[in-house]
Amino acid sequence: MLPPCTVREQDQYMPIANVIRIMRRILPTHAKISDDAKETIQECVSEYISFITGEANERCQREQRKTITAEDVLWAMGKLGFDDYVEPLTVFLNRYRENENERTSLRGEPILKRGMDYGSSMRMAPPYVPAGFHVGHHQGIFDGTNAMGGYFRDGSNGNAGGGSSSSHASLTNNFDPFGLYK
């Protein structure tokens, strides 16, 4: 049961702690954020989610499908002017898919992670975006060395390891049971 509502219904926002933590990585060390700015940004985050979801959902319905897919989301990004995001998101998606394949085929059991909130217990969580990850909005620049420890522009595989473009991209750089791919 939800606790009685005080001032804001927190369920419709991302936890403010997460929001602040992510902002602090970006802001200069000495910078502060006013309390009302923190709350406003928290609201902006939810607005953004609704905005993209709405567009993705409309596309889904137009094509008479019931479930929003990754492709719907990517399409919505492009349509709504966030095409800068499409490239990194595609990389993240490939990595996510590799991890899913790896997890189900090689490990065969759910990975336990500390302190993670799963929608369902088998779910992989969104990626860690390292500190200093900057998106060159509308500068058209995507420095491949920034994101996720490096990724390839052609997006052919999401392997952020040393540089292997082996087709066995499902092996991450820290899990190499065969020792063949170095």
Added chain:
Amino acid sequence: MTENEAVDPIRPEFPTGRVKKIMKLDKDIKVNPEASFLISCSTNLFLQFLAERSAEVAAEKKKKTVKIDHLRTAVKRHRPTIDFLLDSLPVPAESIQSVANSLSDRDLSRPVADKPAPPWLELAA
């Protein structure tokens, strides 16, 4: 079980359940895990963008504290963001204040020397 968590690249920034909850706020939608994962990632990118741009504005104004006004200016500088966000931002305190100033104990038939009256304030001809 390998002790790989320190180098495991997949770690959540936003709680998955909350992402889904917010997505479903307006309507009862169905979303697959990949899609909510991407929404979570892109929201992270967007938040970083807002933070970065707002901090830039604060720095331009030589302020150490990022305020809503800085956020508003940052939003106004990015067309796609204006489209869905500008109207949601709280009304600026500053503009309310300057309206209050214009209306206060001043002879309204005389134009203000240092500050023009707002265009909608029709002075008696």
